[in-house]
Structures are given as C-alpha cells and as structure tokens.
Amino acid sequence: xxxxxxxxxxxRWAGLVMSAVVALTGLAACGGGGSSAxxxxxxxxxxxxHFPNLTHATPxxxxxxxxxxxxxxxxxxxxxKTFNAGPEAVTALISGALDATFIGPNPAINAWSQSNxxxxxxxxxxxSGGVFFVTKPEITKVEDLRGKAIATPxxxxxxxVALRYWLKQKGLNTTKEGGGDVFIKPQDNAITVDTFxxxxxxxxxxxxxxxxxxxxxxxxxxxxxxxxxxxxxxVITHLLVSTRxxxxxxxxxxxxxxxxxxxxxxxxxxxxxxQKAISDGIGKITGKPLDLTLIEQAWTSITFLxxxxxxxxxxxxxxxxxxxxxxxxxxxxxxxxxxxxEVLAANGSVEVKT
Numbered sequence: 520x521x522x523x524x525x526x527x528x529x530x531r532w533a534g535l536v537m538s539a540v541v542a543l544t545g546l547a548a549c550g551g552g553g554s555s556a557x558x559x560x561x562x563x564x565x566x567x568x569h570f571p572n573l574t575h576a577t578p579x580x581x582x583x584x585x586x587x588x589x590x591x592x593x594x595x596x597x598x599x600k601t602f603n604a605g606p607e608a609v610t611a612l613i614s615g616a617l618d619a620t621f622i623g624p625n626p627a628i629n630a631w632s633q634s635n636x637x638x639x640x641x642x643x644x645x646x647s648g649g650v651f652f653v654t655k656p657e658i659t660k661v662e663d664l665r666g667k668a669i670a671t672p673x674x675x676x677x678x679x680v681a682l683r684y685w686l687k688q689k690g691l692n693t694t695k696e697g698g699g700d701v702f703i704k705p706q707d708n709a710i711t712v713d714t715f716x717x718x719x720x721x722x723x724x725x726x727x728x729x730x731x732x733x734x735x736x737x738x739x740x741x742x743x744x745x746x747x748x749x750x751x752x753x754v755i756t757h758l759l760v761s762t763r764x765x766x767x768x769x770x771x772x773x774x775x776x777x778x779x780x781x782x783x784x785x786x787x788x789x790x791x792x793x794q795k796a797i798s799d800g801i802g803k804i805t806g807k808p809l810d811l812t813l814i815e816q817a818w819t820s821i822t823f824l825x826x827x828x829x830x831x832x833x834x835x836x837x838x839x840x841x842x843x844x845x846x847x848x849x850x851x852x853x854x855x856x857x858x859x860x861e862v863l864a865a866n867g868s869v870e871v872k873t
Contacts, residue, residue, distance in 0.1 A: 564596045568608045568620030571804045573727035574649040579800040581782035590778035604673035618764040623677030624835040632848040640855040644827035645756040651730035652742040654722030661689045668702040670723035682724040684838040727817040753831040773858040783823045829873040
C-alpha cells in the first residue's frame, strides 16, 4: 500500500512540475504580459510562505512589525501561508498556489531540479544555524543510535537530508521507508515533543524552537549542526520565488527583498523586540505564544543575514545526492541576486556573490 501511495505521490509531483513548466513556457511566449515592472499600478496579490520556526524569524518579524507591508506598499495584497516543512511549500509553489516562500536549501534544490531549472529562483538569504540533534540522555555516542527511532520534519527536507548524510558518514545506514540501522520517522514538528515524551522516538534532528522544546522535555544536545560547517555557517533559510512571479512582478519581488533586508537589520539591532514579535507571531499561527525564555536560549544559535551562503547550498545538494534523495543536478542559474544587490547597494552594504 505504501509503495502505491509513493507512486501516486510521485505521479502527482510530476504533474505539478509539468504544469509549472507549461505555464512558464506560455509566459515566455507572450512576453511576460501583465507585468507590473512597466509602471502598472494595478493591485498585485503576493502569496508568501514561511514556517513557524525561529529560523524563519525574518518573515515572522517582518510581518508582525509591519515592515513587509510598508515596503510592499498599498498596491500589494500580502497573503501569508504557513507550512511545517519545505516539501509542502515547494508543492504549493510549483502548483501555482504560492508565489514566494522562505525555505531551507534542500527543498529549493529539489524544486529547481524537478522543474529543470525553470520554475524557481533564489533571490536572497535569511538565516544560518539554529538546528540541533537532540536525543534521550542515555544516547551519548553514535553507536548508541543503532536501532533507535529519530524524527525529522519531513522526508527530503533539509534536516532529513542532514541527518541521513551524517549517519551514513558514521557508518549507519537508513532507508527512505524508515528502515536500516537507524529508523528515521519524518513527522510534523508540532507533534515531535509529544512523541519524544511518550518514547515513540528517541531523538530528533530539528530546527528551533522544536530543539529547545525537546531539551525542556528532558532531551540533550548530541550535536549542534554548526559544528559540521566551515566557520559554523550554513544556509538554513533563504527566499525562493517562482520564476513566473519574478518575471511578471519584478518590482514587487524587489520590494519583498527590501522588506527582508530591513527586517534582518531590525532583528540584529533590536533582539529583545524581535524576540517578542516572534513569540506573538508564532502564537497567532499555533494558538499559543512561544515562551520568551525559550527564544532567548535559542537566539545565539541563529545568525540573520542577507547572504544566501551559496557554497553551503552546493554542499547540501551533494549530501542529498549521496543519500539517494536527489539525482545529480546542475545548480548554475538557481540564483538571481541582482535585486538583492541593488537593495544592498542603496543602503551602502557590500554586494553578495554566488
């Protein structure tokens, strides 16, 4: 039954990708009609995705403090949609239900690969760090993980790939179906603390705030993912837009990037106020404000920056290929940082490169 469901899911994904490619081809044929870049003052709807994670503080704070609304202007109607993990957001983006999303590296790579480089572009960075491998206290070394159940947010998402690659480097094999030496159980972050408390899982490789919630529930940090990367920096969140929307509304995308850049500056200049905005913003999404003490504890593990850290994206792609979750892919062209560099230059900042 699961094999049938996977085939159905694969067929659905392929259909969504083909629909996106056809739409993009049609857009190119008509010369990008309906563009707002030529001074059209018609109202534009921007459907923006993000996740209720601390690593997505840029969109949460930008929305909560009104920075995005101010930068987008009165002619842009901002519609916000939230997701548990990247693959869900990518499906919405590819299907045309979403125009842009803050997202992790591996789902962005998958969207680029599956659409043959036609459906999406990465246009700005957002955050680095904020990911931990939290386990039961009795797990103190790699070999203790054999036969244990470990959670990730979703099959093929950034943390799922990172865990599988790390385990493989340590000599422990996994399978997409959840078998192997370590049983990986992709699940919604919203239930991970409960499954950890009940003993259904023995740990999780997750972003903040789920990591700190697990620690509060009795877990301990087995690994800080920053320790695996040069200089402790790796892309955890960046801004991905549909090529269709970028071609039609390049001016709106630039305003969105301005909102992102100004929000990152606000976060770095006003950490206490930003933390309160994150607590309130996540509360509106989940129904319960995030504990400020928990946010403060997790805060130093995350760096908010405009640089998309392109080299770490290439490394993530190599890791996904190594564990069998991605076919070889050419990432040349996945970035369009022209608008980001225009915004940075206007504010006296140094441009970023890929």
